[in-house]
Amino acid sequence: MLEELKEKVCQANLDLVKHGLVLFTWGNASAIDRNQRLVVIKPSGVSYSQMKSAEMVVVNLAGEVIEGRYKPSSDTATHLELYKAWPEIGGVVHTHSTYATAWAQTGYDIPIVGTTQADYFYGDIPCTRDMSVDEIDRAYELETGKVIIERFENLNPTEMPGVVVKNHGPFTWGRSIEEAVHNSAVMEEIAKMTYISSQINSKMTMNTHLTEKHYKRKHGKNAYYGQ
Amino acid sequence: MLEELKEKVCQANLDLVKHGLVLFTWGNASAIDRNQRLVVIKPSGVSYSQMKSAEMVVVNLAGEVIEGRYKPSSDTATHLELYKAWPEIGGVVHTHSTYATAWAQTGYDIPIVGTTQADYFYGDIPCTRDMSVDEIDRAYELETGKVIIERFENLNPTEMPGVVVKNHGPFTWGRSIEEAVHNSAVMEEIAKMTYISSQINSKMTMNTHLTEKHYKRKHGKNAYYGQ
Amino acid sequence: MLEELKEKVCQANLDLVKHGLVLFTWGNASAIDRNQRLVVIKPSGVSYSQMKSAEMVVVNLAGEVIEGRYKPSSDTATHLELYKAWPEIGGVVHTHSTYATAWAQTGYDIPIVGTTQADYFYGDIPCTRDMSVDEIDRAYELETGKVIIERFENLNPTEMPGVVVKNHGPFTWGRSIEEAVHNSAVMEEIAKMTYISSQINSKMTMNTHLTEKHYKRKHGKNAYYGQ
Amino acid sequence: MLEELKEKVCQANLDLVKHGLVLFTWGNASAIDRNQRLVVIKPSGVSYSQMKSAEMVVVNLAGEVIEGRYKPSSDTATHLELYKAWPEIGGVVHTHSTYATAWAQTGYDIPIVGTTQADYFYGDIPCTRDMSVDEIDRAYELETGKVIIERFENLNPTEMPGVVVKNHGPFTWGRSIEEAVHNSAVMEEIAKMTYISSQINSKMTMNTHLTEKHYKRKHGKNAYYGQ
Numbered sequence: 042m043l044e045e046l047k048e049k050v051c052q053a054n055l056d057l058v059k060h061g062l063v064l065f066t067w068g069n070a071s072a073i074d075r076n077q078r079l080v081v082i083k084p085s086g087v088s089y090s091q092m093k094s095a096e097m098v099v100v101n102l103a104g105e106v107i108e109g110r111y112k113p114s115s116d117t118a119t120h121l122e123l124y125k126a127w128p129e130i131g132g133v134v135h136t137h138s139t140y141a142t143a144w145a146q147t148g149y150d151i152p153i154v155g156t157t158q159a160d161y162f163y164g165d166i167p168c169t170r171d172m173s174v175d176e177i178d179r180a181y182e183l184e185t186g187k188v189i190i191e192r193f194e195n196l197n198p199t200e201m202p203g204v205v206v207k208n209h210g211p212f213t214w215g216r217s218i219e220e221a222v223h224n225s226a227v228m229e230e231i232a233k234m235t236y237i238s239s240q241i242n243s244k245m246t247m248n249t250h251l252t253e254k255h256y257k258r259k260h261g262k263n264a265y266y267g268q
Numbered sequence: 269m270l271e272e273l274k275e276k277v278c279q280a281n282l283d284l285v286k287h288g289l290v291l292f293t294w295g296n297a298s299a300i301d302r303n304q305r306l307v308v309i310k311p312s313g314v315s316y317s318q319m320k321s322a323e324m325v326v327v328n329l330a331g332e333v334i335e336g337r338y339k340p341s342s343d344t345a346t347h348l349e350l351y352k353a354w355p356e357i358g359g360v361v362h363t364h365s366t367y368a369t370a371w372a373q374t375g376y377d378i379p380i381v382g383t384t385q386a387d388y389f390y391g392d393i394p395c396t397r398d399m400s401v402d403e404i405d406r407a408y409e410l411e412t413g414k415v416i417i418e419r420f421e422n423l424n425p426t427e428m429p430g431v432v433v434k435n436h437g438p439f440t441w442g443r444s445i446e447e448a449v450h451n452s453a454v455m456e457e458i459a460k461m462t463y464i465s466s467q468i469n470s471k472m473t474m475n476t477h478l479t480e481k482h483y484k485r486k487h488g489k490n491a492y493y494g495q
Numbered sequence: 496m497l498e499e500l501k502e503k504v505c506q507a508n509l510d511l512v513k514h515g516l517v518l519f520t521w522g523n524a525s526a527i528d529r530n531q532r533l534v535v536i537k538p539s540g541v542s543y544s545q546m547k548s549a550e551m552v553v554v555n556l557a558g559e560v561i562e563g564r565y566k567p568s569s570d571t572a573t574h575l576e577l578y579k580a581w582p583e584i585g586g587v588v589h590t591h592s593t594y595a596t597a598w599a600q601t602g603y604d605i606p607i608v609g610t611t612q613a614d615y616f617y618g619d620i621p622c623t624r625d626m627s628v629d630e631i632d633r634a635y636e637l638e639t640g641k642v643i644i645e646r647f648e649n650l651n652p653t654e655m656p657g658v659v660v661k662n663h664g665p666f667t668w669g670r671s672i673e674e675a676v677h678n679s680a681v682m683e684e685i686a687k688m689t690y691i692s693s694q695i696n697s698k699m700t701m702n703t704h705l706t707e708k709h710y711k712r713k714h715g716k717n718a719y720y721g722q
Numbered sequence: 723m724l725e726e727l728k729e730k731v732c733q734a735n736l737d738l739v740k741h742g743l744v745l746f747t748w749g750n751a752s753a754i755d756r757n758q759r760l761v762v763i764k765p766s767g768v769s770y771s772q773m774k775s776a777e778m779v780v781v782n783l784a785g786e787v788i789e790g791r792y793k794p795s796s797d798t799a800t801h802l803e804l805y806k807a808w809p810e811i812g813g814v815v816h817t818h819s820t821y822a823t824a825w826a827q828t829g830y831d832i833p834i835v836g837t838t839q840a841d842y843f844y845g846d847i848p849c850t851r852d853m854s855v856d857e858i859d860r861a862y863e864l865e866t867g868k869v870i871i872e873r874f875e876n877l878n879p880t881e882m883p884g885v886v887v888k889n890h891g892p893f894t895w896g897r898s899i900e901e902a903v904h905n906s907a908v909m910e911e912i913a914k915m916t917y918i919s920s921q922i923n924s925k926m927t928m929n930t931h932l933t934e935k936h937y938k939r940k941h942g943k944n945a946y947y948g949q
Contacts, residue, residue, distance in 0.1 A: 064680070064681075064684055065677070065680075065681075067611070084722065085720060085721055085722060086720055086721030086722060087722065111722055112721075112722055115712065115719060115720045137611050139684070139687060139688055139691070140691060142609060142611060142688050143688045143689070143691035143692045143695070144692075144695065145609065146608040146609040146688065146689065146692040146699055146701075147608075147692050147695045147696035147699050148696065148699055148700075149695060149696055154373040154435060155369060155372065155373040155435050155436065155437070156435060156436045156437070157294070157364050157369060157437070171702060172702070172705065174702070174704045177702070177704045177705055177708045178704070178708070181708055181712075208608060208609050208610060208701045208702070208705055209609065209610045210609070210610070210611070223292070226291070226292075227291075227292075230291055230366070233366060234366055234369050234370045234373065235370070235373065236691055236694070236695060237366070237367060237370035237463055238370045238371075238373040238374050239694075239695060240463070240466075240467060240694055241370070241371065241374045241376060241463060241466060242374035242375065242376060245373060245374050245375055246375075247373075247435045248398060248399070248401070248404070248435070250401045250404045250405070251399065251404055251435055254404045254405070254408055258342065258408075265342060266312060266313055266342045267312055267313030267339075268311065268312060268313060268314065268338055268339055381827045381889060382823060382826065382827040382889050382890065382891070383889060383890045383891070384748070384818050384823060384891070450746070453745070453746075454745075454746075457745055457820070460820060461820055461823050461824045461827065462824070462827065464820070464821060464824035464917055465824045465825075465827040465828050467917070467920075467921055468824070468825065468828045468830060468917060468920060469828035469829065469830055472827060472828050472829060473829075474827075474889045475852060475853070475855070475858070475889070477855045477858045477859070478853065478858055478889055481858045481859070481862055485796065485862075492796065493766060493767055493796045494766055494767030494793075495765065495766060495767060495768065495792055495793055518907070518908075518911055519904070519907075519908075521838070538949065539947060539948055539949060540947055540948030540949060541949065565949055566948075566949055569939065569946065569947045591838045593911070593914060593915055593918070594918060596836060596838060596915050597915045597916075597918035597919045597922070598919075598922065599836065600835040600836040600915065600916065600919040600926060600928075601835075601919050601922045601923035601926050602923065602926055602927075603922060603923055625929060626929070626932065628929070628931045631929070631931045631932055631935045632931070632935070635935055635939075662835060662836050662837060662928045662929070662932055663836065663837045664836070664837070664838070690918055690921070690922060693921075693922060694921055
């Protein structure tokens with residue numbers, strides 16, 4: 042079932058490696074079929090070097106395995122929370138990419154100081170709050186999803202397609218899984234650039250008008266970037 | 269038309285990828301035919317992996333497409349401003365290369381502290397000023413060109429073949445598009461070196477005589493570097 | 496003798512190069528056969544590019560060469576101390592990988608601030624104390640082993656499979672040599688991430704509950720990561 | 723003439739690229755034939771991608787071209803000063819490698835804080851003083867050699883096979899050109915490691931006894947590293 046989506050999910054996971062975002066098994070990408078309300082996700086702890094699309098796992102939105110001989114990614118519950126909260130997204134990616142994870146470890150938002158970020162993320166990339174002992178102990182991966190959604194109370198997940206989870210690492214998403222992978226590579230590059238900038242000038246700023254100009258020239262009805 | 273120049277422009281865009289200066293579609297290179305007063309530039313938002321010289325777009329100095337089935341780069345108006353202001357240049361390159369963009373985000377000039385920079389750039393690499401809301405809203409890419417030219421009021425674009433645009437990224441140029449690409453790679457390497465240096469010793473300096481010696485041994489009538 | 500183990504040891508040494516952990520001859524990996532009480536280790540100062548499994552050296556726990564036409568790694572005595580102290584380990588790796596060595600040079604533990612570290616190392620990665628003149632002069636490599644073991648007085652080498660030796664570099668270990676190599680690559684990546692984080696926020700912290708959650712979801716009887 | 727040495731010099735220059743030490747034409751390696759008192763060096767400003775051993779230039783110690791249709795490297799006079807001052811060296815390498823050049827730009831010695839450095843360099847890697855206007859204007863490349871030699875007044879070039887020239891970049895040397903290339907790669911890696919360390923702990927130190935131990939286990943009559 043969902044053969045085409047499984048191939049996309051498998052390819053997306055391999056693309057994370059190709060973009061240099063994943064060491065060993067430290068990442069997972071998933072996609073949702075909104076009609077069937079089923080999610081296809083990478084199996085847990087399986088090596089990328091021999092990953093096949095037939096090994097992708099199909100789960101429903103309650104987290105039950107519908108098809109697949111492997112256990113799904115241990116982060117599946119986090120992915121599912123995002124799909125349930127945000128009907129507009131079609132794919133989710135989680136990695137431990139170096140610079141985005143470094144920001145996650147600091148507990149800071151990645152401040153918007155350049156048009157590279159504004160081309161994709163409409164403002165600072167948010168960092169979630171500390172999780173409580175209770176949240177960690179109870180249903181950790183599901184609660185991780187909940188703290189992400191809580192952090193987006195006043196944010197639009199379409200205009201802000203990613204987050205860094207405190208002390209953990211980045212999650213990104215998009216209308217499709219390909220877009221989620223793309224946003225993951227973009228966030229890593231931005232995280233690197235802005236780390237470097239922050240070391241040269243800790244007080245740098247950017248005009249919010251410039252953010253709006255760049256975001257809007259690529260997104261929305263007045264976009265004029267691309268073909 | 270301009271088949272030879274289209275091939276050069278296509279190759280130059282691919283060389284940006286080869287030098288590690290471009291992620292996804294984040295760059296554009298152009299060249300001018302001064303006799304015909306026509307500029308050849310990369311199409312907007314097109315993937316580098318399948319770029320063909322026939323897809324390059326020909327525009328006149330007013331920005332009108334003369335030939336080509338794609339829209340030209342969204343930064344075309346910036347390129348055109350530079351060609352109009354500086355008759356001595358033949359090629360322009362814009363990227364979001366990591367370290368040069370990081371400097372652009374800080375709003376600081378890249379200070380000259382080494383002979384590597386002096387071999388190509390006769391002094392600090394300038395950073396432009398903040399753009400006004402009006403400049404951003406009106407004709408943003410054209411105004412970007414204007415703030416670059418304004419920043420060069422007391423600078424010679426031949427002796428200073430590049431700039432970082434505040435909160436945006438580097439532009440470089442040269443007598444030819446090949447030279448513009450070369451200068452783009454040089455600026456990225458310098459931006460990296462000087463970032464590192466700045467973290468070790470925030471008060472470093474260089475004798476202006478050494479800048480002059482190195483610049484002049486490679487450029488001008490008394491040059492003695494190379495064959 | 497020990498042909499199979501020699502192949503594993505040779506492959507492990509080559510894997511250090513593949514993971515980018517070794518420049519020139521700056522690393523060594525070994526494995527122990529607990530039944531025969533023999534250790535197989537890389538020869539000293541031999542180039543990786545032409546390394547063959549037949550060149551691996553077999554030594555006993557007293558450090559005497561049992562088989563092999565080459566001298567064993569100059570760090571052999573350090574490896575042997577670890578095997579003698581910790582019966583649970585099967586392989587040891589030493590490198591001068593860039594970021595882990597940078598931490599070793601600072602004399603600081605690598606603080607735990609992320610789940611990437613918690614997935615493998617159950618707390619801060621310890622740094623050893625300064626060695627005395629007497630320890631350096633007498634039997635330097637053996638004493639290096641002793642200061643590592645001293646540092647682990649209140650640490651469990653299974654839960655903390657690595658150390659940075661002050662002013663020197665990282666040692667890692669595991670139940671097998673493959674696991675020791677894996678931990679070496681993990682430590683280098685963590686050392687890089689946490690270096691970056693430390694430059695952005697020097698006061699970052701992580702809830703110890705999160706460390707426990709991540710470590711325990713991958714290790715021990717309640718682990719649920721992987722297949 | 724000197725066909726064998728020309729091949730070695732050509733190969734050494736190509737090895738600088740292979741080790742990632744050279745961008746474009748920013749490096750040069752030379753070797754001396756002590757019997758004939760002739761030096762073979764890379765031509766000036768020639769691309770590495772098509773370099774042939776027949777293009778290497780032969781000069782005498784007065785800097786006169788003895789054979790070769792190209793001009794020798796613009797830094798030839800610096801190389802010659804070192805060969806004349808130090809009869810024990812057989813090869814010299816100059817690059818603008820990223821991290822070593824970054825240190826050169828700071829004007830600081832690279833402090834010895836690890837055994838990686840002690841394995842090759844018996845102490846801090848020195849940085850030269852500022853050159854005077856007169857030295858820069860007169861015979862710049864020759865004077866660069868002189869300030870290096872001046873800096874080594876109390877240093878042994880065998881035990882300290884490299885220097886960073888202030889605001890310029892690294893020079894290394896060795897008994898052979900292969901050793902000079904090796905030392906150039908080592909210095910770059912050390913420069914990177916110690917840069918990172920310096921950002922984590924600006925007050926780090928290393929026991930001089932440890933320097934001695936590591937240097938002496940690889941060099942001199944009591945060396946026991948390697949075969």
